[in-house]
Amino acid sequence: xxxxxxxxxxxxxxxxxxxxxxxxxxxxxxxxxxxxxxxxxxxxxxxxxxxxxxxxxxxxxxxxxxxxxxxxxxxxxxxxxxxxxxxxxxxxxxxxxxxxxxxxxxxxxxxxxxxxxxxxxxxxxxxxxxxxxxxxxxxxxxxxxxxxxxxxxxxxxxxxxxxxxxxxxxxxxxxxxxxxxxxxxxxxxxxxxxxxxxxxxxxxxxxxxxxxxxxxxxxxxxxxxxxx
Amino acid sequence: xxxxxxxxxxxxxxxxxxxxxxxxxxxxxxxxxxxxxxxxxxxxxxxxxxxxxxxxxxxxxxxxxxxxxxxxxxxxxxxxxxxxxxxxxxxxxxxxxxxxxxxxxxxxxxxxxxxxxxxxxxxxxxxxxxxxxxxxxxxxxxxxxxxxxxxxxxxxxxxxxxxxxxxxxxxxxxxxxxxxxxxxxxxxxxxxxxxxxxxxxxxxxxxxxxxxxxxxxxxxxxxxxxxxxxxxxxxxxxxxxxxxxxxxxxxxxxxxxxxxxxxxxxxxxxxxxxxxxxxxxx
Numbered sequence: 001x002x003x004x005x006x007x008x009x010x011x012x013x014x015x016x017x018x019x020x021x022x023x024x025x026x027x028x029x030x031x032x033x034x035x036x037x038x039x040x041x042x043x044x045x046x047x048x049x050x051x052x053x054x055x056x057x058x059x060x061x062x063x064x065x066x067x068x069x070x071x072x073x074x075x076x077x078x079x080x081x082x083x084x085x086x087x088x089x090x091x092x093x094x095x096x097x098x099x100x101x102x103x104x105x106x107x108x109x110x111x112x113x114x115x116x117x118x119x120x121x122x123x124x125x126x127x128x129x130x131x132x133x134x135x136x137x138x139x140x141x142x143x144x145x146x147x148x149x150x151x152x153x154x155x156x157x158x159x160x161x162x163x164x165x166x167x168x169x170x171x172x173x174x175x176x177x178x179x180x181x182x183x184x185x186x187x188x189x190x191x192x193x194x195x196x197x198x199x200x201x202x203x204x205x206x207x208x209x210x211x212x213x214x215x216x217x218x219x220x221x222x223x224x225x226x227x228x
Numbered sequence: 229x230x231x232x233x234x235x236x237x238x239x240x241x242x243x244x245x246x247x248x249x250x251x252x253x254x255x256x257x258x259x260x261x262x263x264x265x266x267x268x269x270x271x272x273x274x275x276x277x278x279x280x281x282x283x284x285x286x287x288x289x290x291x292x293x294x295x296x297x298x299x300x301x302x303x304x305x306x307x308x309x310x311x312x313x314x315x316x317x318x319x320x321x322x323x324x325x326x327x328x329x330x331x332x333x334x335x336x337x338x339x340x341x342x343x344x345x346x347x348x349x350x351x352x353x354x355x356x357x358x359x360x361x362x363x364x365x366x367x368x369x370x371x372x373x374x375x376x377x378x379x380x381x382x383x384x385x386x387x388x389x390x391x392x393x394x395x396x397x398x399x400x401x402x403x404x405x406x407x408x409x410x411x412x413x414x415x416x417x418x419x420x421x422x423x424x425x426x427x428x429x430x431x432x433x434x435x436x437x438x439x440x441x442x443x444x445x446x447x448x449x450x451x452x453x454x455x456x457x458x459x460x461x462x463x464x465x466x467x468x469x470x471x472x473x474x475x476x477x478x479x480x481x482x483x484x485x486x487x488x489x490x491x492x493x494x495x496x497x498x499x500x501x502x503x504x505x506x507x508x509x510x
Contacts, residue, residue, distance in 0.1 A: 004508045011507065077466050079493045082506045216495035 011076045018068045018089050025061040025096050026140040028054060032103040037129050040110035051107035058100035065093040084216060088209040092143055095202040099136060102195040109188040119185050121175055125192055128164045132196040135203035142210040151210035152227055158204045165197035259286040262427055262457040263308060268322035270303050270312060277303040279481040290449060290458045292472035300481040301461045305429050309345035310338040346420030350432040352412035354404030361400035363415055367423040382422055390418035391448050410441020430460040446471050465505055469493050477501045
């Protein structure tokens with residue numbers, strides 16, 4: 001997305017390294033989230049443990065991005081779109097890290113669920129996962145390609161995810177009322193749904209930063225109608 | 229054991245914060261303009277250095293002019309007090325109004341204009357044969373002021389405004405050239421302020437100074453804008469970002485973009501501005 005070369009080649013290298021680390025962090029987080037959900041559906045503890053272990057690398061990348069970002073600000077004092085690129089990389093990485101935390105949380109809940117007989121209501125999670133994952137992937141795409149239109153679309157999709165989560169809560173609460181023997185299992189599914197809803201919130205934050213990079217607009221705390 | 233129960237302070241947090249915060253007076257809705265430049269073009273012989281520039285310079289604010297070497301920024305600055313006329317074969321087209329007065333009207337004396345619009349140059353230039361004190365009041369003396377008490381008062385006032393008084397008050401009889409580079413530059417600022425101009429123009433005032441002397445001049449510029457309109461040319465992007473309220477970007481004699489500094493340095497409208505300030509030029 002960076003059109004022409006900087007007169008300092010070292011600046012281009014530093015900025016590219018910063019952005020590559022963000023994208024690598026996003027890739028690892030996406031894989032961790034997939035592993036956690038797969039571990040949940042396939043009742044595979046090993047996958048869950050791997051997802052939990054992935055988090056350390058993601059955390060380290062977050063610290064590296066902060067360090068590199070401060071370094072770029074200090075050495076090159078970037079302005080305009082370059083400044084927005086550095087600032088947004090430093091703002092996006094904590095949100096990716098929090099998505100990684102949600103993957104860990106899901107993996108932990110999955111391990112608890114795996115100790116008990118399977119619950120058919122686990123299917124309630126499938127569309128929520130699909131929706132949250134597409135929001136996360138698209139938010140990262142929008143950030144990488146500096147695509148403000150895609151980013152705005154991601155932000156608008158969060159309302160649907162919130163509704164799906166509420167609906168799941170209602171269904172699972174009813175299950176708890178109907179079947180007292182699997183209270184813990186249903187509670188864990190409620191938590192998983194909640195974690196995915198939070199993934200959507202972080203994707204929204206990332207998308208908002210993507211709009212800031214691409215269009216220098218701050219769209220945080222706007223209503224959906226004001227966005228469109 | 230002492231009494232560990234603490235009494236909560238009275239009032240809400242917001243109320244207590246409000247009591248401690250000093251709020252600046254509300255800004256005026258519409259800025260007043262010191263200069264109104266209309267369709268300005270300047271030629272050196274056959275070469276056009278400035279091409280059809282139109283911009284309004286806001287009063288009591290710092291306007292930074294940036295651009296690559298040879299883009300016309302110094303010529304533009306010099307046109308604001310007719311200093312460019314000191315170069316032979318110059319020609320000017322368009323209008324510059326200073327508080328509504330046409331700078332180039334035939335009835336206007338350039339010397340009067342240069343008194344109303346002071347100028348600081350890249351290299352400090354105190355008069356080498358004069359003392360520090362004489363350097364400051366030389367403009368007033370040339371204008372026929374002889375009252376010693378008045379001159380002394382103006383000397384102290386100008387040196388104080390230039391943040392130099394405390395450093396030189398005991399050495400006013402020493403040569404101006406005995407001061408350090410940063411002090412000499414502030415002496416030149418004091419000399420410009422002594423004739424009480426309306427505007428101070430600065431042509432890369434810090435480019436020959438070390439970081440500490442630069443910081444002092446920058447701080448001074450920020451303080452002076454409450455009394456003067458300041459237009460400064462700088463090659464230092466960070467300096468423009470720090471000290472100016474408005475920034476104008478010139479390229480090849482044309483004004484490419486002009487606006488609030490925050491806007492120019494975070495989200496410029498023109499691609500050429502973006503390329504120049506981010507270091508992707510050419």
